[in-house]
Amino acid sequence: GESVGLHLPTLSVQEGDNSIINCAYSNSASDYFIWYKQESGKGPQFIIDIRSNMDKRQGQRVTVLLNKTVKHLSLQIAATQPGDSAVYFCAENIAGGSYIPTFGRGTSLIVHP
Amino acid sequence: DADVTQTPRNRITKTGKRIMLECSQTKGHDRMYWYRQDPGLGLRLIYYSFDVKDINKGEISDGYSVSRQAQAKFSLSLESAIPNQTALYFCATSDLGDTIYFGEGSWLTVV
Numbered sequence: 001g002e003s004v005g006l007h008l009p010t011l012s013v014q015e016g017d018n019s020i021i022n023c024a025y026s027n028s029a030s031d032y033f034i035w036y037k038q039e040s041g042k043g044p045q046f047i048i049d050i051r052s053n054m055d056k057r058q059g060q061r062v063t064v065l066l067n068k069t070v071k072h073l074s075l076q077i078a079a080t081q082p083g084d085s086a087v088y089f090c091a092e093n094i095a096g097g098s099y100i101p102t103f104g105r106g107t108s109l110i111v112h113p
Numbered sequence: 114d115a116d117v118t119q120t121p122r123n124r125i126t127k128t129g130k131r132i133m134l135e136c137s138q139t140k141g142h143d144r145m146y147w148y149r150q151d152p153g154l155g156l157r158l159i160y161y162s163f164d165v166k167d168i169n170k171g172e173i174s175d176g177y178s179v180s181r182q183a184q185a186k187f188s189l190s191l192e193s194a195i196p197n198q199t200a201l202y203f204c205a206t207s208d209l210g211d212t213i214y215f216g217e218g219s220w221l222t223v224v
Contacts, residue, residue, distance in 0.1 A: 008153050034212055043117075043203055043215035044156075089155065091213065098163065100146075100171075101213055105155035 008087060010108045019077040021107045023090035027099075028071060030092035035064060035075045038087045038106070047075070047088075051095075077109075085111045116140050117216035119204050125222045126194050134189045134219045136204030145187040146205040146213070147171075147179060156203065162187055194223040 013019050025033070031052035036044035050057045050064045050073075057064050063076040073090050087108050093101040117138045126132050138145065143164045148156040158171030160179040168179060176198060178190045191198055199222050207213040 032211075036215075041218070043217045046212055046214070049212060093211075095209070095211070100158060100161060101207070103156045 008106050008108045010110060012110045012112065013080050015080060015082060015111055015113050017080055019075075019080045019084070019109060019111075021075045021077075021088050021109065023073040023075075023104045023107075025071050025073060025090065025092040025104075026102065027092060027094070028068075029099075030094055030102075032093040032095050033064070033066060033073050034091045034093070034101075035062075035073075036089045036091065036103075037084075038089065040086075044089055080109075080111050082111045082113055085109055115217065116214050117204055117206055119202075119216040119219045121219060122217065123220045125224060127224055128195055129193050132191050132194055132221070134202055134204070134221070136187050136189070136216060137185050138187075138204075138206040138214070139185065140206050140208075140214060141184075142206040142208045142214075143184065144207045144209070145181065146207070147177075147187065147189045148203045148205060149173060150201045150203060150218075159189065159202075191221075191223075194221075196223045199223045 034049045035047040037047050038044040048059045048064050055066050061078045065074045087106040089106045090104045091101045120135045146161045147159040157173050159177050161169050162181045180188050202219045204216040205213045
């Protein structure tokens with residue numbers, strides 16, 4: 001979840017471990033969710049998305065889980081690699097409307113060789 | 114070529130100067146956004162535009178202005194820059210309720 005203060009929540013893992021990054025969203029009407037990866041000094045890049053009619057979606061080494069009951073989203077990264085070190089953001093959106101996507105503060109993932 | 118291009122990528126300016134950050138996108142999207150990111154913090158929305166004739170303030174619009182010159186172009190101006198506007202600025206674009214695509218960012222330092 002989110003934390004108060006200037007420091008991002010941090011997750012440290014060993015190379016080869018699985019990583020789980022969590023995100024709590026706020027709007028129960030949100031129906032489209034996106035995970036972004038932001039490497040140092042770069043813009044956020046799309047990783048994977050999920051619509052509210054699903055509770056799980058898999059990509060290459062990544063899986064997103066959606067629990068609408070508790071408004072919770074998670075990103076699972078399998079066999080984490082040093083190149084996965086970055087800040088990960090979740091975003092919530094409402095398809096087809098004038099809603100502005102809302103971003104979480106992010107979680108810093110540090111992968112140790 | 115990048116879908117969203119920002120210029121300049123880096124700029125150092127003096128307090129009180131006017132500076133413009135430019136953004137262009139090749140996605141053909143109607144929606145464009147300007148965000149600010151400070152170290153350790155998330156993205157904060159400055160302004161957004163749903164089409165060429167539409168401009169809306171975000172959560173931190175004070176001290177900023179924007180211009181939507183065309184569907185593909187959305188510029189951000191700091192009329193009189195101050196040091197606490199030192200940050201990383203991102204332009205982004207999206208289609209209706211869809212994925213947001215970001216530029217690479219513009220580092221602005223106000224001294």
